[in-house]
Amino acid sequence: MEIQAPKNSNNVYIHSSIIDEEKLAEEQAIDSWVPITSNRNAKWWYSAFHNVTAMVGAGILSLPYALAQLGWGPGVTVLVLSWVITFYTLWQMVEMHEIVPGKRFDRYHELGQHAFGKKLGLWIIVPQQLIVEVGVDIVYMVTGGKSLKRFHELVCQKHHCKEISLTYFIMIFASVHFVISHLPDFNSIAGVSLAAAVMSVSYSTMAWGASVKKGVQAEVKYGYKSYQTTADAVFNFFSALGEVAFAYAGHNVVLEIQATMPSTLEKPSKKPMWKGVIVAYIIVAMCYFPVAIIGYWAFGNKVHDNILESLDKPTWLIAMANIFVVIHVIGSYQIYAMPVFDMIETVLVRKFRFKATWMLRFVTRNIYVAFTMFVGITFPFFNELLGFFGGFAFAPTTYYLPCIMWLLIYKPKKYSLSWIINWVCIILGVLLMVIAPIGGLRSIIKKATTYKFYHN
Template structure:
């Protein structure tokens, strides 16, 4: 019996040591102490013991000291040897029990000495893998030296975590992201967008939208509105201006809502939206020429107006002390181009938000100054508001159409709506159209507060004597002696600053097109030297076009019919019909079909009126002769 008790105790001690080794094996590669110094038979023995433990019934057991036969046991015999050294007799104190439960490595595994890295140092808590097995006594177990001080893999990993869960979680997140992209709750971003100047930064907000829309919406074309009133008269002039304002505000709302009309897709450029609505080939040919005309053409016109205004600013500030050999007009164009090259090196559209803010403030300021100075000063003698008579019906008709084209050209910036909205973050709960529409509403309210007073006050102050170059040069021509030089110089300086800032926002669409082609071919971001070289080349190309065609700023009616009318008034309505597909014969369906068709008819009529105005007024087309 003594021999049986001794063998049973040794078997239980060996089982506990094998369990410790198997639990230590589960700890990870840092504490892998299993099979150190074992031969093959011992490995098989450990595995078989583990299988036996796993097959035992899962009945919980009370934590008791290991069984040791006592002297009073019925199975005890007087000649029995004392208990083996690994375990002592049960004690009344738990601390003595813990101390007695520490066997020496030689008594448990005398034929396999432990290595230096596997030195038992005391009792530890029971591994979680042993809780469900009734075959393992609930006594304190031996752990490795570093078990209590093991560092987690990351600061957020639970210390009692035995198996890594990073890979399954990552897979689940990836699968969920793919599912949300498929159903349209997440936007599939084009990796190339991170390399392009328009979509490189997506940190915009409602303030950015207001600044960009103001900078792009107010400009030199608004200064020509009194000239349109000259042919339309008070009544029809104000009616056409009001209808044009409401119409363009509606199409701006349409473009903003179509930015993410397709679930999971963002149309970040006007041409992309046109291709999605009309097909790739048709959409490209409908939108690209008009978009280039409204971006590169407007940039060239801004260079011409800015250079001419810069020349007048220098003349006003310097006065008669300037000398007899000032710079020529072409040289002032070059000065404006050099300033534009410096500002054009800003990397993306969000980086010029400061310029857009400056441009918006200067535009509001000089618009207010223009109508205030026009009203506060005495009107020139001989001012009349009667529409010229003596013309044929055809001539009067084309003159009216040209004036309507000027009104249409005054409302610009719709070709940049997609680009501005693309700079904003967008989620399912916070879509980008909300801040974009807020900024657009504020910008359009300010535009109305600038345009209507200019049209009314300019026409009241000058009537039929309004110069063809607009209210700015009319104020200078009629009131240069009535207005102080500092105030007049400030007025022209504000116009120059606004032209410089507006030149940048209209140029970024061209920058984006070039870099899109470059990155698509090279499959890498554009290098800084190539970016700088292209932007310098682009500005100098605009300079050469401005020198060759210095009369472009006089073609506002023609430009309004060719590009502004379809892009601003017609195309958005057809895009809404093609993408949103409203119910047939509903109010929305009738509204967009009517506005779209009327916009295309207006575009053709305005173009014809612009051509007739050029022929009728005898506009002298001086090539390479800037006045």
């Protein structure tokens, strides 16, 4: 039997072409609406202060306490080694952003899909990245609330003000985010991020400057903190490793920051991005090392988990430093929230076919802020949260996943320098991921046994 050709075949091809063009136009419209790809006009200095805001956050305040748990030798070694390793892995991320000519990996999971495969890449990267970004925002809710409470206590010392629960201060801090979370993209929060970066340098300088002024305290001891059992000392050592890892978390948003920069074959985005990263890491070193080393030098193993809590004079300076912390973590919260907003909005619009409207953005972002506020109020364990999240999720995304992707994509020769460096980073990162959460989780459980919910 003879098979006849379909009638009006030209019309079929024309119709198919129209559908393809409409689909492409729809994809472009979505890209121009979601936060990460909607604006690509950022300058190199945006990279600098976005990265400073992302890294120099709540973690820096716990570094003297981490040194008290680690001791001078291991503490300084871990601090320096972490700076070197994360600087190297951040360079890898920037280089891999445009590893495929003509294509940009604007999100961490897109690079993961290129390295591990479309489905496996999502399953490897997305859960860990979400744990990091949501975990940081929860910790910053607690940090913002604690800093506001500390400011209130310092200002009210002479006036005998009524004591206010930490819960209310966390809610006050969250109220700011119910407003500014509706700024559409990274470039729109550039002013907030710049203010946050300036604040981070300011309160870091105040912290170590006030420690120098205070000097070495009476009966200061630099041995390990006194614990009831050896197990306490070991588990707190593990937790301190996570606290250091928490201090280097910028990798989780670096590709998303780079995505906001213009790029051509002649002038790829990695050039201005790397310029900003170098400036950011110099600032990070200028903040981290003095705070950690001088803070531990001044207070020894009696230092608080937040260095500002160890400093009570001059009152005006410490009060100001706490307000600077609040302003900084407002910016940091937004830096880590923006990729989460991007994921939520992309899934809702692309997969579930919601319309890309302001109402969708209004509802989803308010729910997210409310969720992080609720968890922060329920579990306000500052340094324990740092230890747990630092090891469990920050170690993979910061210390060794970039190295694994580098090995898979570039395939350096076995036993070459690049191959050896990457495997060293992978081994150290895996060890950190395994042991750090153990200490943090144990500390959280111990605190939870005596903590009364919503009575803090």
